[in-house]
Amino acid sequence: MDYISTRGRAPALGFEDALLAGLARDGGLYVPAAWPAFDASALRALRGLSYGELATRVMAPFMGGAISEDELRALVHDAYGSFAHAAVTPLTQLGQEEWVLELFHGPTLAFKDVALQLLGRLFDHVLAKRGRRITVVGATSGDTGSAAIEACRDRELVDIVILHPKGRTSEVQRRQMTTVLSPNVHNVALEGTFDDCQAIVKALFNDQAYRDELNISAVNSINWARILAQVVYYVAAGVALGAPDRPVAFSVPTGNFGNVYAAYGARAIGLPIQRLVVGTNSNDILTRFFQSGTMATNGVVPTISPSMDIQVSSNFERLLFDLLGRDGAAVTNVMDGFAASGHFTVDERQLAEARGLFDGFRADEHETAETMRRVFQTTGYLLDPHTAVGVHAAAQARAAGTVPAEVPLVSLACAHPAKFPDAVKAATGMHPPLPRHLADLYEREERVSVLPNDVEAVKAFVRSKSRVTGAAR
Numbered sequence: 001m002d003y004i005s006t007r008g009r010a011p012a013l014g015f016e017d018a019l020l021a022g023l024a025r026d027g028g029l030y031v032p033a034a035w036p037a038f039d040a041s042a043l044r045a046l047r048g049l050s051y052g053e054l055a056t057r058v059m060a061p062f063m064g065g066a067i068s069e070d071e072l073r074a075l076v077h078d079a080y081g082s083f084a085h086a087a088v089t090p091l092t093q094l095g096q097e098e099w100v101l102e103l104f105h106g107p108t109l110a111f112k113d114v115a116l117q118l119l120g121r122l123f124d125h126v127l128a129k130r131g132r133r134i135t136v137v138g139a140t141s142g143d144t145g146s147a148a149i150e151a152c153r154d155r156e157l158v159d160i161v162i163l164h165p166k167g168r169t170s171e172v173q174r175r176q177m178t179t180v181l182s183p184n185v186h187n188v189a190l191e192g193t194f195d196d197c198q199a200i201v202k203a204l205f206n207d208q209a210y211r212d213e214l215n216i217s218a219v220n221s222i223n224w225a226r227i228l229a230q231v232v233y234y235v236a237a238g239v240a241l242g243a244p245d246r247p248v249a250f251s252v253p254t255g256n257f258g259n260v261y262a263a264y265g266a267r268a269i270g271l272p273i274q275r276l277v278v279g280t281n282s283n284d285i286l287t288r289f290f291q292s293g294t295m296a297t298n299g300v301v302p303t304i305s306p307s308m309d310i311q312v313s314s315n316f317e318r319l320l321f322d323l324l325g326r327d328g329a330a331v332t333n334v335m336d337g338f339a340a341s342g343h344f345t346v347d348e349r350q351l352a353e354a355r356g357l358f359d360g361f362r363a364d365e366h367e368t369a370e371t372m373r374r375v376f377q378t379t380g381y382l383l384d385p386h387t388a389v390g391v392h393a394a395a396q397a398r399a400a401g402t403v404p405a406e407v408p409l410v411s412l413a414c415a416h417p418a419k420f421p422d423a424v425k426a427a428t429g430m431h432p433p434l435p436r437h438l439a440d441l442y443e444r445e446e447r448v449s450v451l452p453n454d455v456e457a458v459k460a461f462v463r464s465k466s467r468v469t470g471a472a473r
């Protein structure tokens with residue numbers, strides 16, 4: 001199984017090399033050269049399986065033999081053993097065909113754990129086999145950081161540096177990162193936005209000498225393995241709701257476009273997905289794109305759903321690759337133009353293709369809070385603000401008629417409400433308590449380095465923390 005770069009100039013890689021590479025060497029993102037196919041009987045055979053077994057069967061064809069099915073099964077079972085719910089990603093019904101897919105039962109209470117608990121184990125497996133060490137560098141708007149730190153803390157072969165935008169996460173999110181004092185974990189509060197953090201991470205990857213010197217790897221969804229592990233819960237939810245014998249739709253609160261691209265991947269392997277609803281907060285670049293065909297940045301504003309305060313959605317490039325006929329040169333052209341000018345436009349045919357599957361809806365701050373309040377008052381269920389953005393978008397899609405009433409519509413619950421207690425309390429009057437393992441979070445000591453929004457400053461910091469040496473590369 002080969003993975004190719006969206007920019008067409010990096011060598012195709014097998015699964016393990018794509019895992020370690022993260023970003024392709026031409027600045028592109030890895031995607032499968034061809035998607036494995038699950039026909040109707042293969043999908044039916046997944047019904048009733050445990051999450052771990054279903055995950056193993058869905059992901060095995062993507063390994064191309066690099067990791068055997070039994071090895072994968074052991075890693076998967078270990079990864080999901082730490083989840084607080086036996087179903088790992090349970091469905092909850094909120095209305096006739098309205099569902100919520102709870103992705104927050106992992107150790108750091110966000111959907112990132114589903115992929116990162118596995119990624120940490122995959123790193124260990126491959127690094128031990130190869131006798132290598134890596135330096136992981138990641139950017140976070142709040143949730144990837146703590147999930148990646150939790151997955152990599154105290155791992156002998158991994159050092160991890162996470163950049164978060166200073167003062168732009170919730171306090172719980174920040175403390176979940178900065179209170180991990182393991183010697184291989186390093187937090188940076190960057191004086192900038194999440195987009196600045198992500199741009200710096202990409203700059204580190206694009207400096208080939210630096211990247212090779214420190215064996216840099218990625219935990220963000222630029223890493224193909226993140227996407228793959230996220231494909232699984234769409235398949236699990238879809239078959240639980242009757243696929244392949246009836247279609248399903250998903251509403252995904254979106255920032256970096258990784259989660260909804262994983263849904264696109266589930267459809268690519270055969271899950272009958274009728275529609276993908278992209279929910280954005282006031283940072284609505286993606287909503288505007290799906291309405292107009294123009295992607296245009298206009299500055300990030302802070303919201304009560306801070307993990308989605310993003311303007312440059314890095315995984316959109318993976319969709320663009322398909323919209324542009326898998327033409328790496330065309331993608332390079334568009335992405336270079338976007339980096340220089342902050343905007344690009346697709347043509348009418350490409351927009352029609354995108355709109356054939358995707359809707360984009362925005363929830364402003366009032367609508368987000370109002371959705372939390374309404375759902376709590378009518379069902380007693382507490383949404384976190386990100387989930388509320390998706391639930392609001394789902395309602396918009398129903399109202400617009402793009403998802404027919406008989407199609408189950410699953411909103412992704414991407415974080416536990418306790419990660420955003422102030423916003424949840426303000427909207428619903430309820431204070432969501434942290435689970436027991438985080439109950440003393442506010443008393444724990446924090447460790448964090450503040451750095452300017454400057455690539456060279458970050459490079460020097462990462463180099464000073466990495467334990468990769470010439471011999472271990």
Ligand SMILES: Cc1ncc(COP(=O)(O)O)c(C=O)c1O
Nearest residue numbers: 143255256257258259307386414
């Ligand atoms: C809670 C939460 N919801 C939604 C998102 C958006 O997901 P994505 O960046 O994959 O679009 C994020 C960040 O990734 C998040 O942390």
Ligand SMILES: N[C@@H](CCOP(=O)(O)O)C(=O)O
Nearest residue numbers: 140141142143144220221307
């Ligand atoms: N919302 C994310 C932003 C990074 O997204 P990723 O999926 O590319 O890691 C976060 O919480 O950090």
